[in-house]
Amino acid sequence: MRLPLLLALLGLIGSAPRLLTLLSLWQLKEWRFDRLNEHLRREGHLHQLWGSYEPMLIGALVLVHIYYATTILWSFGLLAILILVQGAKIAVRGQPQPTWTQKAIVSFAFSLAFTAAFALSLALSPVLHAGLLLLPLAQPFIVLVGWIIVKPIDYVLKRRILERAKKLRAQYSDLTVIGITGSAGKTTTKELLGHILHDMHPLVTPKHVNTEMGVAGWMLNALKSAAGRRVMIVEMGAYRRGEIALLSNITKPTYGIITSIGQQHLALFGSTDAIIQAKGELFAALPEDGIAFVNADDPTSVKLEERVKGKTIRVGTGKGADLIAEDITEISSGMRFRVRDVSFDVPVHGSHNVTNTLLAIAVAEKLGMKLEDIAKRLKNFHPPARTFSVRIEHGVKILDDTYNSSPDSFRAAMRWANNQPEESKTLLFSGIIELGKDERRIHESLGESAQDMFENIYMTNKNCMQSFERGVEQKVVLYTSDVSKVKPGSLLVCIGRMPSGIVTNLLP
Numbered sequence: 001m002r003l004p005l006l007l008a009l010l011g012l013i014g015s016a017p018r019l020l021t022l023l024s025l026w027q028l029k030e031w032r033f034d035r036l037n038e039h040l041r042r043e044g045h046l047h048q049l050w051g052s053y054e055p056m057l058i059g060a061l062v063l064v065h066i067y068y069a070t071t072i073l074w075s076f077g078l079l080a081i082l083i084l085v086q087g088a089k090i091a092v093r094g095q096p097q098p099t100w101t102q103k104a105i106v107s108f109a110f111s112l113a114f115t116a117a118f119a120l121s122l123a124l125s126p127v128l129h130a131g132l133l134l135l136p137l138a139q140p141f142i143v144l145v146g147w148i149i150v151k152p153i154d155y156v157l158k159r160r161i162l163e164r165a166k167k168l169r170a171q172y173s174d175l176t177v178i179g180i181t182g183s184a185g186k187t188t189t190k191e192l193l194g195h196i197l198h199d200m201h202p203l204v205t206p207k208h209v210n211t212e213m214g215v216a217g218w219m220l221n222a223l224k225s226a227a228g229r230r231v232m233i234v235e236m237g238a239y240r241r242g243e244i245a246l247l248s249n250i251t252k253p254t255y256g257i258i259t260s261i262g263q264q265h266l267a268l269f270g271s272t273d274a275i276i277q278a279k280g281e282l283f284a285a286l287p288e289d290g291i292a293f294v295n296a297d298d299p300t301s302v303k304l305e306e307r308v309k310g311k312t313i314r315v316g317t318g319k320g321a322d323l324i325a326e327d328i329t330e331i332s333s334g335m336r337f338r339v340r341d342v343s344f345d346v347p348v349h350g351s352h353n354v355t356n357t358l359l360a361i362a363v364a365e366k367l368g369m370k371l372e373d374i375a376k377r378l379k380n381f382h383p384p385a386r387t388f389s390v391r392i393e394h395g396v397k398i399l400d401d402t403y404n405s406s407p408d409s410f411r412a413a414m415r416w417a418n419n420q421p422e423e424s425k426t427l428l429f430s431g432i433i434e435l436g437k438d439e440r441r442i443h444e445s446l447g448e449s450a451q452d453m454f455e456n457i458y459m460t461n462k463n464c465m466q467s468f469e470r471g472v473e474q475k476v477v478l479y480t481s482d483v484s485k486v487k488p489g490s491l492l493v494c495i496g497r498m499p500s501g502i503v504t505n506l507l508p
Contacts, residue, residue, distance in 0.1 A: 004123040010079040011119035011132035012112070017086050017095060018051065019111055024096040026143065027104055030211065031154075032146075035239065038434050042463055049140040057085060067132045075129045082133065089261070090280045103154065110146035116479065156214060166250045167217035168395075172461050175226065178363060181236040181244055181282050182259030184406045185356045186210065189259050190235045191384050192360035196377045197367065202231040205383065210237035211224070212246050219251070220385040222290050231367065241278045248285030250368050255366070256282045256292045256308075257359050258353075261300040262408040263435065263442060270436075280304040295360050296321040313366070315358035323362045325354050330419065342371040346378045352412040377498070388499050393401055394507040395488030397422060402503070405432050405496040407442055413495055414449045422491035423424065427454045428479065428506060430496025431464040440467040448470020455490075458506075459482055460498050 025048065029035035040048050046055070061078045098104040115135060122131045169175075180190050187207070188409045192205040203217060203222045215234055226232070229264050234251050238244045263272060283292045284307040292308040296316030305312050315323040325337040325344075334347040335354060339361065346357050351377050357378070364374050383389050386403035397420070401413055410432065419426060427450060435442050447468040450457070457472065458479040469476040475482060485508050486492050494503050 004120070004129075005131065007075055007079070007129060008116070008119040008123040010076065010083065010219055010382050011123065011135050012116055014079055014082045014086065014132070015115050015119070015135040015139055016112075017090060018054065018136040019108070019115065019143065020095060020097040021051070021141050021367065022049070022139055023098045023104060023108055023111070026107070026142060026147075027098040027101075031103060031147075035434070038436070040431060042439070050137055053089075054136055058137060060131060061133050065133065079132060082136075103150075106150055106153075107146055109142070109194070110149060111139070111143050112141045116147060118142075136273075161220070162212060162216050162246075162250055165219045168220060169252055169454070171248060172223065172226055174230075175232055176230055176255065176367070177232045177234060177253045178255040178257065179234050179236050179248060179251060179253035179282050179285075180257045180259065181279050182257075182295075183262035183264040183279070184409045185259035185352065186235050186237065187384055187403070188353060188387055189257060189356045189359055190233055192348075192357055192381060194233055194377070195361055196364045196369070196374055197231055198377065200231050200367070201229055202233050203229055204233045205235045208396045210235040212243060212250065215247060215326070216250055231368035236282060238278050241274055242281070243276055245281040246287060248282055251505065253282065253286060253290070255291050256286050257280060257363065258295065258301045258304060259356055259359065260295055260298045260408060261304075262406055263408040264408075266306070275303070276300055280307050283307040291366060293359050295359065297355050302465055310406060313362050315355060315362050316353060322389065323358055323365075325358055328354055330416075331400045339371060342375050344375050344378060347381055348383050350388050350412050350416050352408070353388065376421075382500070396486055396507055398503065399491070399493045399495075401495045402430075402498050402500075403492075405430070407432060407435075410446050410495055413493055414453065417491065417493050418453055420491050422489065424490035425454045426456045426458070426486045426489055426490060426506070427494050428458050428460070428492065428494045428498070428503065429468070430498045431459060431461040431468070432496065435479075439464060443467040451506055454493075456486075460496070460502060 011469060026036060029039055052068055059176055061082060065075065065078055119132060119135060120188050122128050122135045178193065180186050190204065194202055203226060205218055208217060234253065236244050236247045258279055283304050286292055286308060288309045290310045292305065292310070292312045294312055294314045296314040297318065313323065314321045317325050319327065323339060325339055328335065328337040328351065331345065333345070334349055336343065336345050337354060338344070345384070348357065361374050361463065365371060384403065386400050388399070388401045388409070391398050391400065399411060431443065443464040444467045448471040450472045457474065457476045459468065459476055462478050465476050465478060479502065481507070486506050488508050492506060
């Protein structure tokens with residue numbers, strides 16, 4: 001009995017790296033099948049589910065076992081080879097693994113238990129022990145079965161948490177809740193507003209927290225210290241219609257901000273109209289005494305005013321706005337503009353951030369702050385890291401917009417880069433995900449916005465390279481660690497999610 005148990009253990013060890021990698025990817029996509037499916041469609045099912053080398057290696061080991069020997073000792077030896085090769089790969093590249101949340105632990109436990117049961121049944125068979133070599137390839141199916149089993153339990157627990165958060169929110173009837181949504185600029189607007197309202201000690205959702213479960217979990221802790229607080233600022237993200245409505249039902253926003261509406265997550269929403277309707281759920285949820293703050297420079301956002309039961313306040317850079325930014329000038333530290341008779345120096349870059357700043361100013365003014373005091377607060381604002389931030393490093397000016405990306409934020413970066421004085425400019429671009437069937441068309445359009453601007457263009461994802469290359473009408477190079485470094489005194493524009501080491505590697 002000891003030999004089969006040891007053989008099953010080797011099979012389990014050989015399967016663990018693929019299991020951890022899959023759970024890491026699953027968690028990265030927020031345990032959502034729609035996001036995972038779109039990722040697999042875009043990146044390729046074979047490579048993402050089974051790896052680049054494992055199928056060939058395992059196939060070769062199985063053939064050796066079938067044609068040369070079928071003894072249990074051969075199974076030991078071949079499994080040992082598989083584990084050694086995996087160990088060498090992990091030593092060089094590291095092992096992806098999920099953040100060990102409760103859901104990750106439960107999913108891992110179920111998948112590991114299924115794998116162990118399969119491993120033991122194969123090891124006990126006198127003829128099927130070679131099947132242990134195939135266990136790593138079975139991990140996608142095992143993880144799927146585990147997810148199907150865990151999902152009903154997760155659903156019940158999720159509903160309990162959402163209901164608890166909703167009941168707790170109801171206990172603070174005097175709390176002014178400001179909901180912020182939009183296709184781009186949500187985080188920057190949230191951080192700007194939180195900074196302006198610092199003396200009011202607002203409760204503000206942390207970075208990366210904008211889904212119903214994330215917000216509900218945060219509220220259960222944050223509202224414990226809400227006594228005496230006047231304001232709560234909630235960033236609201238969504239991938240489907242109904243999700244912002246659910247968030248609004250939990251948080252009960254008094255004020256609503258829609259920064260802008262674009263094509264972010266188009267593949268998940270299904271259409272631009274679905275995105276518009278989803279973002280408009282925030283305005284529809286506001287009470288009759290609530291206020292909607294509208295970006296008047298975005299015609300789509302303006303159309304959503306019809307869903308508001310209460311008052312609307314428009315901000316923008318032209319006529320038709322209640323709060324207007326004038327004399328807009330880009331300065332070395334960010335942007336300078338005037339609102340009424342008050343001058344604002346705001347350390348954020350990009351003309352698109354003027355309306356984001358105006359939205360924060362309008363809310364703060366409505367909460368009783370004077371424009372002069374708001375201007376003073378904004379002078380020492382620090383923009384969120386990797387969110388359209390500008391820095392000098394090794395003599396290179398870097399625009400770092402690698403926290404997230406959307407077609408609108410990319411175009412804003414192109415407008416900013418076009419106005420910079422550096423003669424040598426390089427673009428590092430990851431491509432934009434979750435655009436569905438419109439991915440090629442949108443990337444070609446993005447390429448057109450980058451024409452005649454960059455000396456070198458590197459992309460970290462080859463899926464959309466050809467489309468972008470057609471639009472930009474110049475050679476686009478797939479990023480590798482040995483590409484040419486940028487020169488001191490040049491501009492490096494980095495857009496889209498990517499490891500920080502890629503940016504560092506391009507510096508002189």
